[in-house]
Amino acid sequence: MSKQRIAYERVAIGRHLTALLFVLPALLVYGLFVLYPLAVSLWGSVFEWRGLRQLGFSGLSNFIRLFAFPNGERLGGALWHNAAWFAGIMLFQNGLGLLFAYALFWSRKGAAFFQSVFFFPAVLSPVIVGALWRLLLAPNGAVEWMLNGLGLHEGRLTVLGDSSWALWILIAIDAWNWMGLPVLVFTAGLRQISYEVFEAARIDGAGQTRMLFTIAMPLLVPALSSVTTLSFINTFNQFDIVYVMQGVQGNPSFSTDTLVTYFYRLAFGAEGSVGITDIGLALALGTLLFLVLTVGTMLMLRGFERASVQP
Amino acid sequence: MSSALHPAAQLARLPGWVALLLWTAVVVLPLYVLVVSCFKTTAEIYINPMGLPASWSPTNFITAWHRANLGQNLVNSLIVTVGAVVVTLLVSAMAAYPLSRFRLRWGTAMLGLFLVGIMLPIRLASVELFTLMADLNLLDSLFGLVCVYVAIRIPFAIFIFANFMRVLPRELEEAARLDGANDLQILFGIILPVVMPAISIVAIFTAIAVWNDFFFPLIFIFDNNLKTVPLAITSFVGQFRTDWGMVFAALAISLAPVLAMYLVLARQIREGAGAGGVIT
Numbered sequence: 330m331s332k333q334r335i336a337y338e339r340v341a342i343g344r345h346l347t348a349l350l351f352v353l354p355a356l357l358v359y360g361l362f363v364l365y366p367l368a369v370s371l372w373g374s375v376f377e378w379r380g381l382r383q384l385g386f387s388g389l390s391n392f393i394r395l396f397a398f399p400n401g402e403r404l405g406g407a408l409w410h411n412a413a414w415f416a417g418i419m420l421f422q423n424g425l426g427l428l429f430a431y432a433l434f435w436s437r438k439g440a441a442f443f444q445s446v447f448f449f450p451a452v453l454s455p456v457i458v459g460a461l462w463r464l465l466l467a468p469n470g471a472v473e474w475m476l477n478g479l480g481l482h483e484g485r486l487t488v489l490g491d492s493s494w495a496l497w498i499l500i501a502i503d504a505w506n507w508m509g510l511p512v513l514v515f516t517a518g519l520r521q522i523s524y525e526v527f528e529a530a531r532i533d534g535a536g537q538t539r540m541l542f543t544i545a546m547p548l549l550v551p552a553l554s555s556v557t558t559l560s561f562i563n564t565f566n567q568f569d570i571v572y573v574m575q576g577v578q579g580n581p582s583f584s585t586d587t588l589v590t591y592f593y594r595l596a597f598g599a600e601g602s603v604g605i606t607d608i609g610l611a612l613a614l615g616t617l618l619f620l621v622l623t624v625g626t627m628l629m630l631r632g633f634e635r636a637s638v639q640p
Numbered sequence: 641m642s643s644a645l646h647p648a649a650q651l652a653r654l655p656g657w658v659a660l661l662l663w664t665a666v667v668v669l670p671l672y673v674l675v676v677s678c679f680k681t682t683a684e685i686y687i688n689p690m691g692l693p694a695s696w697s698p699t700n701f702i703t704a705w706h707r708a709n710l711g712q713n714l715v716n717s718l719i720v721t722v723g724a725v726v727v728t729l730l731v732s733a734m735a736a737y738p739l740s741r742f743r744l745r746w747g748t749a750m751l752g753l754f755l756v757g758i759m760l761p762i763r764l765a766s767v768e769l770f771t772l773m774a775d776l777n778l779l780d781s782l783f784g785l786v787c788v789y790v791a792i793r794i795p796f797a798i799f800i801f802a803n804f805m806r807v808l809p810r811e812l813e814e815a816a817r818l819d820g821a822n823d824l825q826i827l828f829g830i831i832l833p834v835v836m837p838a839i840s841i842v843a844i845f846t847a848i849a850v851w852n853d854f855f856f857p858l859i860f861i862f863d864n865n866l867k868t869v870p871l872a873i874t875s876f877v878g879q880f881r882t883d884w885g886m887v888f889a890a891l892a893i894s895l896a897p898v899l900a901m902y903l904v905l906a907r908q909i910r911e912g913a914g915a916g917g918v919i920t
Contacts (some may be wrong), residue, residue: 348738355735362791432656454852517914615764
């Protein structure tokens with residue numbers, strides 16, 4: 330049987346043609362609307378631009394402008410906000426998500442219910458989530474009412490207008506939005522670990538915390554890997570929640586600005602009071618972010634691969 | 641045996657239960673406020689945001705529906721989502737079939753080319769994409785949005801299809817091939833029916849991602865009659881930010897279709913998301 334098939338595939342050059350025909354529609358769409366614009370964007374970052382017109386080759390001058398005053402301040406701020414966002418999501422969303430998954434693993438009754446509830450916000454558009462929380466957190470809103478009622482706060486709640494609070498509030502809302510994802514991935518990962526391993530450890534007198542760190546965590550490396558890289562990619566693409574809640578300027582005074590909101594202002598003309606586009610700068614920022622994302626993702630995947638143990 | 645014999649172990653689970661119930665409250669309370677606020681006037685929301693409304697009058701829904709043109713927005717979102725899901729399924733299944741089942745020397749490289757797309761930050765190419773769309777006359781066009789979404793979702797879809805198709809036994813198509821069936825007949829008649837789980841994962845997660853997307857309508861759609869729900873909601877919220885009852889009602893209307901889908905498909909969504917952490 331298998332001898333027949335190998336012979337069949339060796340003779341049929343038409344097989345390659347069939348395969349190519351099957352791949353072609355996807356390749357054309359993907360090539361035209363993803364690979365081509367991306368390649369041209371990277372290439373365009375080393376040229377001078379006037380409006381949407383590409384002028385002469387300019388070497389690294391766009392990148393130098395990006396890091397110099399006054400743009401360097403924006404870039405540094407946005408980079409820091411994205412990094413803080415990633416750290417906050419890792420700690421609050423994925424860390425808490427791991428604990429929730431661990432609790433669900435032990436009490437299997439009702440696991441499906443909790444998972445469904447936790448994941449529901451993740452099927453909502455971040456725009457809806459942001460708009461909802463903006464109303465809840467506004468002065469006179471439900472959160473203010475609750476905090477005042479519990480005696481935790483007094484007077485008007487203005488956290489979204491407060492530059493030392495706003496970013497952390499947005500991170501918490503993003504975590505609220507996506508909490509279900511780490512919970513689902515980690516419970517799926519935990520269920521692949523044989524129950525007897527935990528039973529044996531418990532009989533040996535290991536507590537919950539010790540089992541979590543010495544048994545569950547090492548065997549969850551593949552799940553940790555996918556959750557971490559996904560969070561990394563999503564965090565550095567963060568745009569919707571900031572746009573809806575704080576405006577494209579990342580108010581107040583750029584304290585919630587991210588790399589993509591900054592990119593959007595440069596590319597589509599909302600940076601500065603007059604709203605001029607600066608395509609050269611936008612493409613340089615895009616290239617920088619492309620490098621951060623691809624190099625970061627690959628380093629993470631490699632690191633996790635090295636850390637993974639055979640179950 | 642264990643649960644009855646170890647009250648201490650039962651007690652150890654208590655903090656876990658408390659944590660789970662607390663987060664449930666954190667998820668449910670905002671949605672509760674959303675629902676009751678739809679039936680209140682702004683003044684009523686200010687005075688008592690958590691209580692039940694004085695009357696269950698649908699006024700806010702009616703004014704929101706008329707002011708926001710939400711009917712048209714829902715239709716636009718539906719067209720774009722259905723179009724993107726159908727085309728993504730079709731072209732991705734076709735591409736994944738030879739790449740996962742034929743023994744091609746270039747198959748792995750081609751698969752790799754598609755899969756890097758999962759992590760490519762396409763938003764950063766939006767300047768050039770904008771120029772391209774303008775050249776192709778696809779700005780302000782729902783068809784244009786479909787093209788972009790299909791292109792963005794292809795990597796994930798091919799990844800899922802290839803994973804499911806790779807593990808099918810060879811005998812499945814051998815017999816059909818000996819009977820003279822061609823590759824199209826084999827793909828659609830034999831392979832696809834046995835990878836239904838893959839189809840449902842791709843369809844569900846493509847639909848969620850497309851339905852919820854805000855970025856591409858924001859840069860490609862200017863005509864009010866062509867706006868999708870997330871884009872329309874954003875401008876609506878900005879425009880009527882003081883009429884809270886109506887804004888809540890608009891949010892509830894745009895949330896309802898997703899909730900309905902979630903109630904039907906919760907199990908598939910849970911399993912799909914758990915399997916790979918697959919939403920991007």
